[in-house]
Amino acid sequence: MNLILISALWGIVMMFSGLFIKSRSAAKTVALTGAVILLIGSLFDLAGKMIIDNNFKGMLVYDRFGLLFLVVIVFALLIYFLLNGEEIGKVGNHPYEYFALIFFIMCGVGLVALFNNLLILFLGIEIISIPLYILTGADKRNLKSNEAALKYFLMGSFSTGIMLMGIAFLYGAAGSFQIDKLNLPEGDNFMIFLVIGIVMIMIAMAFKVSAAPFHFWTPDVYDGAPTVFTSFMATIVKASVFIGFLNLFSNGFGGTIDKWKLSIAVITALTLFIGNITAVYQQSVKRMLAYSSIAQAGFMMFSVFAINDMSKQGLLLYAAAYCLATIGIFAVLVKMKDYTFDGFNGLAGKQPLVALVLTICLFSLAGIPLTAGFFAKYFVLSAAVKTGTYLWLVIFAVIMAAVSVYYYFRVVQAMYFKEGDNTQEIEATPFFKGLLVTIAVLIILLGVFPSLLLNWLTVY
Amino acid sequence: MIALLLILIPLIAGIAVFFIKDEKQAKTWSFVISSASLAVMVFALVSADPAYKTFSAEWLPQMGSSFTLQMDGLSAVLCLLTVFAYPVIFASTWKSKYISPNTFYGLMLLTQAGLLGVFLAADGLLFYFFWELALIPVYFLCSKWGGDKRIAVTFKFFVYTFIGSLLMLVGLIYLYYQTPDASFSMQSLYEVKLTNGQQGWLFWLFFIAFAIKMPVFPFHTWQPDTYEQAPTAVTMVLSALMVKMGLFAVVRWLIPLFPAGVLMFDNVVIGLSVAGMIYASILAMQQDDLKRLIAYSSIAHIGLMSAALFVNNESGLQGAMIQFFSHGVNVLGMWIVVELIERQFGTRKISELGGLAQKAPTLTILLVIVALANVALPLTNAFIGEFLMFNGLFKFNVWYAAVGGLSIILSAVYTLKMIQKVFYGNENGVTAKAVDIAWFEKASLVVIVIAIFVMGVYPKPVFALVQDTVTVILGIFK
Numbered sequence: 040m041n042l043i044l045i046s047a048l049w050g051i052v053m054m055f056s057g058l059f060i061k062s063r064s065a066a067k068t069v070a071l072t073g074a075v076i077l078l079i080g081s082l083f084d085l086a087g088k089m090i091i092d093n094n095f096k097g098m099l100v101y102d103r104f105g106l107l108f109l110v111v112i113v114f115a116l117l118i119y120f121l122l123n124g125e126e127i128g129k130v131g132n133h134p135y136e137y138f139a140l141i142f143f144i145m146c147g148v149g150l151v152a153l154f155n156n157l158l159i160l161f162l163g164i165e166i167i168s169i170p171l172y173i174l175t176g177a178d179k180r181n182l183k184s185n186e187a188a189l190k191y192f193l194m195g196s197f198s199t200g201i202m203l204m205g206i207a208f209l210y211g212a213a214g215s216f217q218i219d220k221l222n223l224p225e226g227d228n229f230m231i232f233l234v235i236g237i238v239m240i241m242i243a244m245a246f247k248v249s250a251a252p253f254h255f256w257t258p259d260v261y262d263g264a265p266t267v268f269t270s271f272m273a274t275i276v277k278a279s280v281f282i283g284f285l286n287l288f289s290n291g292f293g294g295t296i297d298k299w300k301l302s303i304a305v306i307t308a309l310t311l312f313i314g315n316i317t318a319v320y321q322q323s324v325k326r327m328l329a330y331s332s333i334a335q336a337g338f339m340m341f342s343v344f345a346i347n348d349m350s351k352q353g354l355l356l357y358a359a360a361y362c363l364a365t366i367g368i369f370a371v372l373v374k375m376k377d378y379t380f381d382g383f384n385g386l387a388g389k390q391p392l393v394a395l396v397l398t399i400c401l402f403s404l405a406g407i408p409l410t411a412g413f414f415a416k417y418f419v420l421s422a423a424v425k426t427g428t429y430l431w432l433v434i435f436a437v438i439m440a441a442v443s444v445y446y447y448f449r450v451v452q453a454m455y456f457k458e459g460d461n462t463q464e465i466e467a468t469p470f471f472k473g474l475l476v477t478i479a480v481l482i483i484l485l486g487v488f489p490s491l492l493l494n495w496l497t498v499y
Numbered sequence: 500m501i502a503l504l505l506i507l508i509p510l511i512a513g514i515a516v517f518f519i520k521d522e523k524q525a526k527t528w529s530f531v532i533s534s535a536s537l538a539v540m541v542f543a544l545v546s547a548d549p550a551y552k553t554f555s556a557e558w559l560p561q562m563g564s565s566f567t568l569q570m571d572g573l574s575a576v577l578c579l580l581t582v583f584a585y586p587v588i589f590a591s592t593w594k595s596k597y598i599s600p601n602t603f604y605g606l607m608l609l610t611q612a613g614l615l616g617v618f619l620a621a622d623g624l625l626f627y628f629f630w631e632l633a634l635i636p637v638y639f640l641c642s643k644w645g646g647d648k649r650i651a652v653t654f655k656f657f658v659y660t661f662i663g664s665l666l667m668l669v670g671l672i673y674l675y676y677q678t679p680d681a682s683f684s685m686q687s688l689y690e691v692k693l694t695n696g697q698q699g700w701l702f703w704l705f706f707i708a709f710a711i712k713m714p715v716f717p718f719h720t721w722q723p724d725t726y727e728q729a730p731t732a733v734t735m736v737l738s739a740l741m742v743k744m745g746l747f748a749v750v751r752w753l754i755p756l757f758p759a760g761v762l763m764f765d766n767v768v769i770g771l772s773v774a775g776m777i778y779a780s781i782l783a784m785q786q787d788d789l790k791r792l793i794a795y796s797s798i799a800h801i802g803l804m805s806a807a808l809f810v811n812n813e814s815g816l817q818g819a820m821i822q823f824f825s826h827g828v829n830v831l832g833m834w835i836v837v838e839l840i841e842r843q844f845g846t847r848k849i850s851e852l853g854g855l856a857q858k859a860p861t862l863t864i865l866l867v868i869v870a871l872a873n874v875a876l877p878l879t880n881a882f883i884g885e886f887l888m889f890n891g892l893f894k895f896n897v898w899y900a901a902v903g904g905l906s907i908i909l910s911a912v913y914t915l916k917m918i919q920k921v922f923y924g925n926e927n928g929v930t931a932k933a934v935d936i937a938w939f940e941k942a943s944l945v946v947i948v949i950a951i952f953v954m955g956v957y958p959k960p961v962f963a964l965v966q967d968t969v970t971v972i973l974g975i976f977k
Contacts, residue, residue, distance in 0.1 A: 408631040417668075424672045437665035444661055448654065456642045456650050490561060 040089040040099070041080035042109050043149035049073035050142035057135025066134035067124035073142060074117045081106070081113045085495075097217060100155035104351050107495050108282050108358065109152050115275055115362040116145065121474055122370035123267045130177050130265045137177060137268075140170035144276065151283035155290075157206045157216040160283055164202070164247060167276060168195050174271070175264040187263025194256045198246035205239030208232045218291035234298050240287070241302060247280045250340055251309040254333050258317075261329035269325065270369030273332040278358035281339050285354055289346045296346065303344045304429050311337035311439040318446045323378045327446050328368065331404065334443055335361055338419055338436065344429075345422035352493050353418030359492060360411035360485060364400040367478045371397055374465045380449050385459030393467055394454045396475040401447040403482045406440050411485035416440065418489075501543040501551040502568035505578060506615050508536050509585075513608030522600040526593065529604040533585035533611070540582045544575060553621075562624070563675070563682035569621035572964040573820055577618045577747055580827045583950075584739050585611055591835040591943040592732040594842060597644055606636040610736055617744050623671050623683035626752070630664055633741065637733065646728040653728065656721040663708035663718075670704035674756070688756060695759050702760030705753050706768070712745030713801050715768070716775025726794035731838040734790065738797050738834065739827040746801070746823060749808050750816075750968060758975050765809040769895070772806035773903045775799070780909035784916070789837045789847040792917060793830065796873065799906050800826050806903065807888035811976055813969060815891020820965040822884030825872075825954060829881055832869035832947040836862070839936055840921070844929050849917060854926030858933035863922045865944040870918055872951045874911045880954030 056069050083089065085106045094100065120127075128134040147166030154160040172195065176188025206216070212233040213221045223233055242253060249257040261269045292299065314334030321327040339357050342350035371393060375382055387394035403412035423433050467475075485492060512532040519525045543551055552570040559565070570578065585607075597603040613633030620626040634657065641653040671683075678687040693701065711718045726734045754761050776799045783795035804826070807819040839862060840855075841847050856863040872879035875886075885907070893900035926933075936944075954961065 402635075407635065408628045417672075420669070421672045421675075424669065425676055427676075430669075430673070433669050434666065437669055438662065441658055441662040441665055444658055445654075448657070452642065452650055452654070455639070488559075490559060493561065 040091050040093070040101070041084045042077060042113065043146055043153075044090060045073075045077050045080045046142045046145035046149060049076065050139045050146065053135050053139035053142060057133070057139070060135075063128055063134055066128055066138055067120070069135075070138040070141075071117075071120050071124065073138075074113070074120050077142075077145065078110070078113045078117055081110045085110055094155075098156040098159050099150075099153045101153060103496060104355070105152040105282065105286065108279075108355055109149060110495075111355065111359050111492070112148060112152075112275055112279055112362070113145070115278075115359075115366060116141075118363070118474065118478065119271060119275065119366050122366065122471065123270065123373060126267045126373045130267060131179060133177075137174065140174055141271065144170050148275070148279040151279055152286075154283065154286070155218055157209065157218060160218075160287060161202065161206060163283065164280070165199065167280070168199065168247075171195075171272060171276065174268040175260055177268060178265045181263075181265075183263040184265060187260045190263075191256055191260045194246070198243045198253070201239050201246075202243030205236045205243060208236030208239065212236060218287060221291045222294035233295065237292055237295065237299055238302065241299065241306075244280070244284045244287070245306055248277055248284060248336050248339070249333050250306050250336050251313040251333065252306075254310065254313065254336075257333055258326060258329045261332070262323070262326050266325060266369060266373045269329070270366055270373070273328065273369075274362040274365045277332065277336065278339075278362055281336075281342070281354060281358070285343050285346075285350065288343050289350075293346060300344070300429075303340065304432055307337055307340040307344055308432060308435055310334070310340060311436055315439045315442040319442065321446070322380065324372060324380060324383070324450060325378045327380075328365065328372075331443065331446065332365070334439070335404070337439070338416055341419040341423045341436070344432075345419070345426050347422055347425055349418055349422035349425055352496065353415065353422050355496070356411065356418055356485070356489055356492060357415040360403055360415040360482065363478050363482055364403040364410075364412060367400040367475060368397060368404075370471075370475070371465065374467070380453050381457075381459075383450055383453035383459075384457040386454040386465075388459075390465055390467060392472055393465060393475060396479045397454065398451050399479045399482055401450055403486070405444050405447045409483060409486045411482045411489070413486055414489040500554055501539060502570050502619050503554040504539055505536060505543075505582070506568070506612050506619065508532060508539065509608040509615070510612035513605045513612060516605040516608060517601055519601050525601045525604045526589065529608060530586060530589045532608065533582065533589055536582040536611070537586060540579055543570065544579065558622075558625070563678075563680070563684075563687075564622055564624040565684065566625060567621045567684060568619040569685070570619055571968060572966065573747065573750060573823075573968040574618045576820065576824050576961060576964050577743055578615055580743070580824050581611060581614050581618070581740050584735065584827060584831055587831060587835075587943045587946060588732055588735045590939050592735075592838055593939055594937070595730070595732065595838070597730070603640065603644060606640050607732065607736070609636040610640070614736075614740050614744065618747060621685040623675065623685070623688055623752075625683070626748075627664065627668055627671060630667075630744065630748075631661075633744065634660055634664075637737065637741070640733045641725065641729040644730040644733070648724070649728045652721075652724040656725040659711050659718070659721045660708075663711040666704045667708035670701045673701065685751075691756070693757070693759075695763070698757040698760035699763055702753070702757045702764060705756070706749075706764075709745040709748045709753060710805075712748075713742050713805055714745070714798065715802065715805050716771050716778055716798070719775065719779070719798050722798060723791050723794040726797075727788060727790045731790075731834055731841065735831055735834045735838075738794070739831045742797070742801055743823055743827060746804055746808065746819070749805070750820070750972065754808070754972055755975055761809060761811070762976075765811065765895075768809045769806045769892075769899055772802040772809075773899050776802035776806075776903055776906040777909070780906045780913070784909065784913045786913075787849050789840065789849060789917070789921075792849070792913060793833050793837065796910060796913065797826075797830055799910060800830075803885065803888055803903060803906070806899065807891050810891040810895040811973075812891050812894050813973060814887045815895065816969045816972055817962065817965065818884045818887025818889075818891060820968065821958060821961055822881065822888060824961055825880035825884050825951075828947055828950045828954070829869060829872045829879075832865075832944065832951070833873060835940070835944055835947070836866045836869065839940060843933060846929060849920050851927070851929050852921045853924040854922075855933055856922045857926065858931075859935045861941055862936050862944075865941075865948055866922065867918060868948050868951060869944070870914045872955075874914050875907065878952070878955045880951050880958070882955060883958050 147163045150163030172192040178184035212229040246253040318330035342354040403410035406416040554568040556566040616629030677691045779795045779798035786792040807815040875881040
């Protein structure tokens with residue numbers, strides 16, 4: 040609850056400070072203050088100390104998984120602000136508004152992580168989506184940015200419509216918006232409406248997390264949006280929508296699992312296949328990361344597919360590993376002018392430390408042991424193996440993981456083994472480097488002792 | 500405790516060496532550290548205290564995985580081979596120049612830590628960790644310091660082995676859920692009761708990973724290119740030590756975990772291995788590049804070992820395990836010679852060399868001994884292993900032994916032809932200015948030759964070490 044309140048309030052604070060503070064660079068400071076307060080607030084949430092301790096007639100549920108997930112997400116937000124604060128200010132003329140929109144999104148994230156009612160889920164998803172449409176088009180003079188925003192808006196509204204329709208079906212079948220009341224006995228007359236509702240919501244959620252075959256907006260939007268906001272969309276927002284996806288399907292639709300499991304398996308396989316295979320053919324690192332985010336979504340889909348205790352741990356770890364690594368890579372990418380693979384040639388010679396951190400991030404995305412990404416993949420795949428069915432899907436997934444090595448290692452190869460004739464200058468302040476090193480250390484720590492994070496799920 | 504020390508020494512030293520910018524110091528320290536590992540290993544072998552040979556610490560209790568190391572007879576043999584090989588490699592490549600030498604030597608030591616971890620791990624997940632970790636530094640070593648086509652070739656090698664190990668990981672996770680106490684420990688995994696059908700497909704998930712690493716025909720295609728393109732010091736690590744990971748894993752994991760699977764597919768595996776022996780031997784005869792020749796000859800030798808591991812009788816298993824050590828020593832000797840020739844003349848083409856015997860007599864004598872060991876002549880170490888392995892193969896099925904036996908003849912053909920062309924005959928423009936080798940290079944070859952003879956005449960200590968493992972494996976099938 041703290042998080043939902045503070046983020047909404049701080050969004051308003053940000054907007055008004057834009058009116059009263061003339062200095063543009065102060066925006067970053069105000070936003071950072073907000074992020075720190077948000078982190079403290081979410082930690083208090085986790086400890087069970089809330090400003091308003093009310094679950095609004097059961098519409099919200101404060102379970103430990105959701106609360107811990109929010110702490111991870113807010114922590115990622117803090118790192119994101121620290122790394123990219125300067126760059127956000129440079130996108131356009133309204134730095135305060137950009138930060139304000141991000142805080143509003145965090146309010147939606149809080150709702151999506153803690154909902155116990157379909158309406159809250161819908162509100163959360165919308166509160167996340169609408170500011171994102173604006174952020175995508177933030178670079179007003181760039182045609183690609185405008186196009187991406189319009190495309191995202193049109194397709195996003197369409198998927199929202201489908202979602203609402205699905206919710207209506209579910210309400211018609213079960214007579215409630217509460218997700219724990221969505222089960223019908225086998226052979227019930229309204230079962231068919233329940234299933235239609237589930238399928239529609241599945242499509243809408245798959246669209247929001249960019250799972251195939253509903254992923255078509257992703258590459259264009261991620262490529263067109265200002266790179267700082269792509270970083271935000273691809274990590275924090277995507278991971279947050281996944282927790283809504285998982286909570287909805289495990290708490291709400293757990294009883295009808297045999298009716299939708301195959302569809303989820305097909306979506307997972309398609310997402311893995313399309314994301315990985317298309318990423319291989321990209322020439323721009325930014326576009327590669329867009330497709331890689333689809334591929335990673337395929338792995339996160341495993342947690343929705345498996346629905347057990349392992350899958351919750353897996354998603355938590357995956358969110359942490361994926362957000363850390365991707366935010367790190369994007370933070371460097373933002374500072375570069377040439378987004379092609381060749382732009383990275385010879386980077387290790389000029390910026391050995393930055394190259395090393397990038398390598399650790401890429402290894403983590405590829406799931407190499409000793410990095411957080413390995414245990415993230417280990418947990419979600421292990422959750423799927425635990426169900427004892429669909430083992431072919433797991434084997435397919437690991438083959439796709441091997442494909443992913445191809446495009447992640449292309450960056451490593453460019454940095455270390457190729458000579459760059461015009462290696463780009465990256466202005467990396469000691470502070471920026473220090474943050475990158477922190478990210479690398481966190482990735483390796485989680486890669487050796489994932490229990491550092493997972494213990495918080497059970498320990499009080 | 501010693502088991503832990505063996506991994507920690509190269510690990511910590513490897514990281515430390517990254518910060519020694521001076522080339523000479525980086526080299527010296529790497530040599531000293533690797534000799535220290537050897538000393539520790541010798542101490543572990545002579546001391547009878549079993550407490551030294553295991554180590555256990557808590558790692559991931561919720562996941563049923565712990566940091567458990569265990570040095571049984573076979574792992575002791577392979578650890579000894581590893582710590583013995585490293586000082587020899589460093590000494591024999593002393594004169595090679597590398598750009599950013601600190602990184603090179605640091606990565607070499609990290610590889611050693613990974614290799615020792617693989618040989619010592621007694622926990623499934625830990626084993627998988629080390630299995631991958633040994634690969635990462637090698638990826639950088641080959642891609643950074645290798646030949647012209649290094650990037651693509653190394654990448655092929657990496658992806659090949661990565662796919663294999665991921666398949667193994669899926670199998671491992673599946674096994675984990677079958678254990679009664681939800682644990683990755685070796686004992687719990689051994690006790691899993693599987694149906695024949697489960698063993699059948701799990702066998703392949705594991706075996707493909709190991710077969711790629713060895714490599715067994717038809718999973719070998721990465722090997723000749725990688726050996727050719729990698730810097731020779733790394734090729735030594737790859738062919739003397741890293742391929743043993745696959746063979747070792749068969750003994751330690753595959754056979755005890757899936758005995759029924761082994762009985763189901765033993766003919767397939769032995770058939771592939773024997774086919775690979777002949778195929779690789781024929782290809783070896785066609786090669787003009789010394790590195791490729793030895794690479795193919797290595798495939799042939801590995802094929803024999805992998806066949807012998809599946810024959811399920813005492814002499815085959817004994818022979819294979821003895822040969823793990825002998826092959827490591829011999830192939831190391833061969834690579835040293837290649838390294839010395841290439842550094843002096845700048846070429847590895849057999850057709851461009853000749854007449855070295857007059858200019859470099861010591862090198863020639865030492866090489867001939869190593870080469871004869873490679874052909875498995877009596878009195879050399881390889882003879883004992885190969886004899887036992889063929890004996891085992893013969894008991895399993897006469898035809899496999901007969902066809903496989905051809906590869907011995909073929910190996911004599913290509914090895915002797917190589918000696919003849921490179922060392923005898925007339926010298927030419929390239930070899931006219933040849934000088935004999937420096938003392939430390941000589942010393943490293945002499946060490947190899949001594950090892951060849953000692954093992955050839957008195958193999959009993961190694962027999963004693965591997966006997967436990969052989970008994971355990973045979974016990975599984977009874």
